[in-house]
Amino acid sequence: MRIVIADDHAIVRSGFAMILNFQEDMEVVATAADGIEAYTMVAKHQPDILIMDLSMPPGESGLIAVGKIKEDYADTQILILTMHDDDEYLFHVLRHGASGYVLKNAPDEELLLAIRTIYTGGTYIHPKLATSLVREFVKKDSTSSTGDVFELLSKRELEILPLIAKGYGNKEIAEKLFISVKTVEAHKAKIMEKLNLKNRPELVEYALKKKLLDF
Incomplete structure (x- = not known):
C-alpha cells in the first residue's frame, strides 16, 4: 500500500x-x-x-x-x-x-x-x-447536509468566522487575509445571515459550540 x-x-x-x-x-x-x-x-x-x-x-x-x-x-x-x-x-x-x-x-x-x-x-x-x-x-437521511456549517459557508467565510469569534476587528482580519475591509464586512454579513445569528456574542457562542476556533 x-x-x-x-x-x-x-x-x-x-x-x-x-x-x-x-x-x-x-x-x-x-x-x-x-x-x-x-x-x-x-x-x-x-x-x-x-x-x-x-x-x-x-x-x-x-x-x-x-x-x-x-x-x-x-x-x-x-x-x-x-x-x-x-x-x-x-x-x-x-x-x-x-x-x-x-x-x-x-x-x-x-x-x-x-x-x-x-x-x-x-x-x-x-x-x-x-x-x-x-x-x-x-x-435522518444520511445524505442531508442541513445544518452542516462546512456546507453552509464558503472557504473564505470559514476563514473569517473564527477570526471574528477570537475578537479581531474588520481591519485586522483584512490585513491577515490580504483582502479589503469592505470584503470582510460583506463576508461577515453573509455569515450572520446564513447562520441566522444577530450579533458577535451569538457568533462567538456558535463558533465555540461547533469547535471552529481551530480552523
Missing part, C-alpha cells in the same frame, strides 16, 4: 511514517503539512491511502481538503486521523468521501487495522464514534 501522511506537526508525520514503513505491506511515499500540500502529493504520487489530520493551521484544514481530493482522485482512500472526537466532523468527512476516522490516541494496532480495512474497500470508524453514526443514520 502506497501512503501519504498529512499533518501539520513534523514529529507526528515522522512517527507515523516510521510505524507504517515497518509494515511489510505499507510504504509512505510522501508527507504533507496541510490540505493544499496533501492535494499536491496525492496528485503527484496517486497513493492508495491518504492519512490526513483535520486541523492543520495555518494551512488548509482536512475538513476543506477532503472533498477536493476525493472528487479529483477517487481511487485514493482517505483516512482521517485526528484528536477531534466530534460527531459533526465525522459526519462531514464521511459525506465528502473519507473512508475512515481514527483518533490519534488510538493504539498503533487500530491505525493499522483501519488502513487495511479501507484499502480493501471497507469503512473504519473509531468505536467511540460508531454509535453516534448509527444514531444519526436512524434519525
Whole structure:
C-alpha cells in the first residue's frame, strides 16, 4: 500500500511514517503539512491511502481538503486521523468521501487495522464514534447536509468566522487575509445571515459550540 501522511506537526508525520514503513505491506511515499500540500502529493504520487489530520493551521484544514481530493482522485482512500472526537466532523468527512476516522490516541494496532480495512474497500470508524453514526443514520437521511456549517459557508467565510469569534476587528482580519475591509464586512454579513445569528456574542457562542476556533 502506497501512503501519504498529512499533518501539520513534523514529529507526528515522522512517527507515523516510521510505524507504517515497518509494515511489510505499507510504504509512505510522501508527507504533507496541510490540505493544499496533501492535494499536491496525492496528485503527484496517486497513493492508495491518504492519512490526513483535520486541523492543520495555518494551512488548509482536512475538513476543506477532503472533498477536493476525493472528487479529483477517487481511487485514493482517505483516512482521517485526528484528536477531534466530534460527531459533526465525522459526519462531514464521511459525506465528502473519507473512508475512515481514527483518533490519534488510538493504539498503533487500530491505525493499522483501519488502513487495511479501507484499502480493501471497507469503512473504519473509531468505536467511540460508531454509535453516534448509527444514531444519526436512524434519525435522518444520511445524505442531508442541513445544518452542516462546512456546507453552509464558503472557504473564505470559514476563514473569517473564527477570526471574528477570537475578537479581531474588520481591519485586522483584512490585513491577515490580504483582502479589503469592505470584503470582510460583506463576508461577515453573509455569515450572520446564513447562520441566522444577530450579533458577535451569538457568533462567538456558535463558533465555540461547533469547535471552529481551530480552523
